[in-house]
Amino acid sequence: MTLSINQVTKRYQDFVAVDNLSFTIEKGEIFGLIGQNGAGKTTTFRMILDLQETTEGTIMWNEKHINSINRDILGYLPEERGIFPAMTVESQLYFFGELRGKLRKDLHKEVDYWIERFELEDKRKAKAETLSKGNQQKVQLIASFIHQPEFLILDEPFSGLDPVNKDLLKNAILELKEKGTTILFSSHQMDNVEELCDHLCLLKRGVSLFTGSLLDLKKQYGxxxxxxxxxxxxxxxxxxxxxxxxxxxxxxxxxxxxxxxxxxxxxxxxxxxxxxxxxxxxxxxxxxxxxxxxxxxxx
Amino acid sequence: MSKFWLLVKQLYTQKVKAKSFIFSILLYVVVISAVMFWSDIKEALFKDEPLQVALVNETDADIESLFKSDNDVEFTFPTEEIAAIEKQVVDGDYDAAIFIKDQEKSLAAEIATYEPLTFNDQLSLSSQLQYAGKLYEVQQLNLSAEQAEKILQSETVISMKNLNEQSSTGKSEDEKAAGIGASFLVGFLIYSFVMTFLSMITTDVASEKGSRVLEVLLASVKPSTHFLAKLTGTFLLALTQIGTLLLVQGLLFMFIDNGSKWDVVLDTINELSVGFIGYAVVFLLLTIVLYLIIGALLGSLVSKVEESSQAMMPAMMLGIIGFYVLLSGMYSPDTLLIKIFSFIPFTSGMVMPLRIGATDISSFAPMLSLLILIGTVVLLFLISLSFYKRSVLTYSSGGIIQKIKTVLKVTT
The missing domain is CATH 3.30.70.330 (RRM (RNA recognition motif) domain)
Structure with missing residues (x-):
């Protein structure tokens, strides 16, 4: 077991964002967190990332409390996209890689590989603000896993991508899975979840309606x-x-x-x-x- | 490189290469140079014809010798009739005509003009006439020329002796004048640097928060590290700007006009005490730090970069108040208003150097003001650090108070 969320609740003064949520993700697995807007997906991600504290319950990574682990093993792509507008594509990737504890010399190969893989070769020296929205999204996506994290969280990674880029992303996610990365992601587009996820959790207003394998969920309905x-x-x-x-x-x-x-x-x-x-x-x-x-x- | 220094480096290198940063240094250099070289610039660009004044002396005394022509005023002493001279004034041959006569053993002067004189010209003529009037009356007493001169040139030698041992030794007028000039410069620099860097840090934090890049950063560094990196990076930028400005300005002064202005700068520095310079530097740096803390905190409250100017308004107002209080003290630096604001940490950086430089102040007052400022910086830093952790990922609408309420609501 790699990530384990045990009876986690996040309560604010006047509402409960996440209510008694529990699920586990195994190493090298792709896990989907699905739910409407306001279902508690981003709050759950933020609690895993230690950006917010849990009100109750625990989040463990390899039997250790998530707050005590080295954060460099994590990668995160937030729902709303954000990169440094005045920085070039290349320096952006090096910056985020170094920020995640990698040495610059160890990043050359990865940066070159992913820039080529996502067809950004001609944009390498371009400032992020001059890129199209889709290309900015690709840069941010690469930035989230350039340091080869053990655990990658992708919040709505497919939104705003055209079909060609969606396929690029899908294949990249599968490649990362093959390399052993554990991936947790949310999506509004169920076809992507269906294609990629081994297990999923269905959230409604902070409450889990189903947690388990996709096949088990389908079998429930027959x-x-x-x-x-x-x-x-x-x-x-x-x-x-x-x-x-x-x-x-x-x-x-x-x-x-x-x-x-x-x-x-x-x-x-x-x-x-x-x-x-x-x-x-x-x-x-x-x-x-x-x-x-x-x-x-x-x- | 640690994550802290990576963030500092990223902020520093991005901003230091920005056109606006370089442009602002150039702007400072241009403004300061324009002020220092104003008299030369004025002479080169707006060379005025001297004022043509006809002086008609109807007394027996030799008054003409007192009115010497210079670059500003050229005196002539026509002997025509009054009416003829007045016509020449009307025709524009003269800018003014002065008729001097005796009136019960005193001098009376009438200045006739067609176009009104400027205030400065009027002031200069009046003072020369006053001097002539005094001399005329002294002459009536039948004194020798030397005796008359002695009376007119007499000046009481005044020296200050301070009996309060706690207080610093009394300052001479020269020292006070240099103190006022330097205090104004220090106050102006603090004000403009504070405004520049307050705006820079608020906008920077707000834009990172608005673009959500902050979420990515905070997933790998602690909010406290991010907060400290923002403060350090912006503070280093401030030091770079001040350093570059001093260097460029110093070189300009040294090499332009055979270093004449450099001598003025050195003379002013010589008139100032080491204490004044030390305090001014410490107040400058601490005030910048204080406003940077406020700026980072305000930037963390807004949801998008467009709201940052609204958010920084309260801090801007504090700076503006300090600057206006400083201006109010340029002619009388001893008022109660100045004294009060020299202890308020948000304004003391601008106001206290004026009191230190231009008034006889005990060593206790600046020390107390500095301690209050240091205490406020430390306290505000701790409060901001704890609040920043909570506000930086909270997005809300409404004014600043509403945003603070929302942060408290969703994080407690």
């Missing part, structure tokens, strides 16, 4: 999402046993089943022993589960 392409009318499909809801798409229906056991009888009815173009039974997406758990409001 394979109840059925997508079919057929000429049969919506009215006929609605009358079938086990169908809770039908959404009509462009050229297909998406049925929500009460239980995955009804799938067989629906298949028999729809195919009638003949070839069928599409019949797909799936788990709910994380996005759908999230909306169901937190009450259908925007993420």
């Amino acid at each position: 394979k109840t999402k059925l997508t079919i392409r057929t000429d049969i009318s919506k009215e006929k499909l609605e009358k079938l046993d086990g169908v809770k809801d039908i959404q009509v798409g462009k050229d297909q229906y998406t049925l929500t089943l009460e239980d995955e056991t009804y799938a067989q009888s629906i298949f028999d009815f729809v195919s009638d022993g003949k070839y069928i173009e599409k019949f797909s039974l799936d788990y709910l997406t994380l996005d759908e589960i999230f909306k169901d758990k937190v009450g259908g409001t925007n993420v």
Whole structure:
């Protein structure tokens, strides 16, 4: 066990930001913290980073209290982006690397590698303020892990990135995982969480609604999402046993089943022993589960 | 390099290379040089024609010899009729005509002009006429020229003897005059440095907080380290600016005009006591530190850099008050107002050097004022350090008081 959050509560005078939160993250794992705005994600990050104190509970890193560890093993990308506007890309990366305890000579290789990897070669000597928002974000992202931290916290790392840069970031996160970095991140974009996370914690107003593996969460709901392409009318499909809801798409229906056991009888009815173009039974997406758990409001 | 020095270096190198920093030094040099070389500049750029004055002496006494022409006034002694001379004044041949006559054994003078004289010209003519009037009356007493001269040149020799052993020895008028001049310079420098660096540190902390880079920094260094690094970095910048300014200004004085102004500077320094210079330097540095602490604290309260000018307003007001009190003491440095403000830590740096330099003050008062200032710096540092840890990651709207309330609310 690497990070362990035990019954942590953060209470202010008139509200509770985080309520009795517990989860653990294993070494080399990617852990997702998801929740709406104000769910307590950033407060949790700040308590882990020792920027805020816990009201109750403990946060441990390798059995040691998080306040007592050397902070250089941590990397952090805050939700709102911030870099030094008048500093060049290169000097910014060296500065943050040195601030995290690395020697300048040990940073050359890393700086060169990540600048090239994130396609910032021509911006190396440019001041950060002259870069586009997306490029600034890439610089800050590199700055957060240039010192090769053991534990990296990324608060909304994907927001504001275009699809190409999102893929770059996704691959970088996976590369860091392979190197053994433990990663905790939050995101509003559930597809990213779904693709990257091994385990997750679903927060609503400071309270954990679910903590565990993504697969376990999906299994809770079962394979109840059925997508079919057929000429049969919506009215006929609605009358079938086990169908809770039908959404009509462009050229297909998406049925929500009460239980995955009804799938067989629906298949028999729809195919009638003949070839069928599409019949797909799936788990709910994380996005759908999230909306169901937190009450259908925007993420 | 430790994290503290990394932060100091980052702040220092960024600011010291900034155009505004270099420009402000140049501006100081230009302003100080303009003040010191004002008479030369004035002569070179605005060379006035001397004032043309016709003087008509209707008495028997030899008064003409008392009115010597110089660069400012050129006297002529026409013998025409009064009406003719007045016409010449109207026509602009003369700027003024002075008719001097006897009036019951005293001298009476009438100055006739067409365009009103400037205040300075009027003052200069009046004082010459007063002197002539005194001489005229002395002559009426039938004294010899030497006797008359002796009376007119007589001057009481006044020396000060201070019977209070606690107090420093009395200062001569020269010392006091040098003290006032130097105090004004010290006060002005403290005021402008305080304003410059208060603004610099407040904006710097506010911009780091506003851009959220502070969150990243504080994830790896303690808030106290960050706070100390900001104070140290900005203080080093202040020292750099003062040092560069003194160096550049000194070199300019030494090499321009054969070092004539350098001699003036040396003469002024010679008139000043070592105590004055020592106190002035200590007050200058401590006052800058005091305002830097306030500036960093105020910067940590705001949520974005745009709010920093509003946040630093209270501290600016304190500085401005100090400066105005200093100005009020330029002609009478012994008032109660000056005495009171020379003990208030936020203004003592500007006001106390004036009292030390220009008044006979006991050694106890500056020492007490300095101790109050040191005590305030230490106290404010401790309070700010504890508050900075809490305010630096709290974002809120509203005025300064509202922001302080929010910080206390969410962190206690």
